[in-house]
Amino acid sequence: MKKHPAEQLTEYLAGQGLKSTSQRDTILKIFVDAGRHLSAEELYARVKKTHPGIGYATVYRTLKLLAGAGMAEERRFEDGFTRYEFKAAKGHHDHLICTRCGEIIEFENERIEALQQDVARKNRFLVKSHKLELYGLCAECQGKR
Amino acid sequence: MKKHPAEQLTEYLAGQGLKSTSQRDTILKIFVDAGRHLSAEELYARVKKTHPGIGYATVYRTLKLLAGAGMAEERRFEDGFTRYEFKAAKGHHDHLICTRCGEIIEFENERIEALQQDVARKNRFLVKSHKLELYGLCAECQGKR
DNA sequence: CGTTATATTGAAAATGGTTATCAATATCAA
DNA sequence: TTGATATTGATAACCATTTTCAATATAACG
Numbered sequence: 063m064k065k066h067p068a069e070q071l072t073e074y075l076a077g078q079g080l081k082s083t084s085q086r087d088t089i090l091k092i093f094v095d096a097g098r099h100l101s102a103e104e105l106y107a108r109v110k111k112t113h114p115g116i117g118y119a120t121v122y123r124t125l126k127l128l129a130g131a132g133m134a135e136e137r138r139f140e141d142g143f144t145r146y147e148f149k150a151a152k153g154h155h156d157h158l159i160c161t162r163c164g165e166i167i168e169f170e171n172e173r174i175e176a177l178q179q180d181v182a183r184k185n186r187f188l189v190k191s192h193k194l195e196l197y198g199l200c201a202e203c204q205g206k207r
Numbered sequence: 208m209k210k211h212p213a214e215q216l217t218e219y220l221a222g223q224g225l226k227s228t229s230q231r232d233t234i235l236k237i238f239v240d241a242g243r244h245l246s247a248e249e250l251y252a253r254v255k256k257t258h259p260g261i262g263y264a265t266v267y268r269t270l271k272l273l274a275g276a277g278m279a280e281e282r283r284f285e286d287g288f289t290r291y292e293f294k295a296a297k298g299h300h301d302h303l304i305c306t307r308c309g310e311i312i313e314f315e316n317e318r319i320e321a322l323q324q325d326v327a328r329k330n331r332f333l334v335k336s337h338k339l340e341l342y343g344l345c346a347e348c349q350g351k352r
Numbered sequence: 353c354g355t356t357a358t359a360t361t362g363a364a365a366a367t368g369g370t371t372a373t374c375a376a377t378a379t380c381a382a
Numbered sequence: 383t384t385g386a387t388a389t390t391g392a393t394a395a396c397c398a399t400t401t402t403c404a405a406t407a408t409a410a411c412g
Contacts, residue, residue: 081359081408102399117362122399138283140338144398158332167330174322178341181314186346187303193285194339196323201331226379226388247370262391267370289369359408366401371394378389 074131089124099145160200212239219276234269243292305345
């Protein structure tokens, strides 16, 4: 049975001998509700609106914590920004990134994954993870000049 | 007729109304000779050995310049380091990256590229560039614990 | 319940890679 | 040569992210 993110976090903290705090719960909730691909700064901005008392560092720390707990993934896109993505139980996926408006579209393609394994095999390489990003213009932005 | 990198750079500089300098020539030569995937810091270290007078900033600036000239490509890998890759006339390729020893193996696979286009088409996305990186252990490192 | 050891917090300082500043210098067209 | 200007080296500035540290909150224990 799948648990709420909040419970997941609580269990993780207990298991690690760490403590539950209202800040962590708050940040997690806002992170999950916000959708995906948030930078620490963006998340902090959202947190600040309803919880002005929470500090910048705590947002950063919590994001790292969530990554450690396997609940968030840290991603560096080619534009230089590091963003975090909430990691539900859903499978691996890759990204289409619009370089004009910043939109990020997710996709998965198991044939590509299979071919990646072929490549790895030929190089006697053991793949642990991968990253595939296609940069260009989304449908919207192709019309604009 | 293909030109030496040095000539390429000279032509680019002249075309842009910029000036040729011994520092730029030196840095370019060392960059090209060094192989690929150098960080600015690594390149600076090599430059310093034979040309202690050349400054840190000049290495950074020259790398940016080369990127602007289309002679180098800036790449951010997931480990957080930005590296530059000398860009010869050779086609696009992707990377296998060993997370233990840092080795970087290049590969190309046109079937993967074709599938990427399929994905893009389905999303009405116009791909300008892409990045595919497989992280894991190289043959060497799989043996070690 | 209080107590207590210790994890966490917020604010601010520190860090690390990269870029900007600036006076001195080199380049190149005239 | 000269002169306008691009470039350089040293250093300060930047900016996102981390670390530090004293104050505070948490959770286990008595």
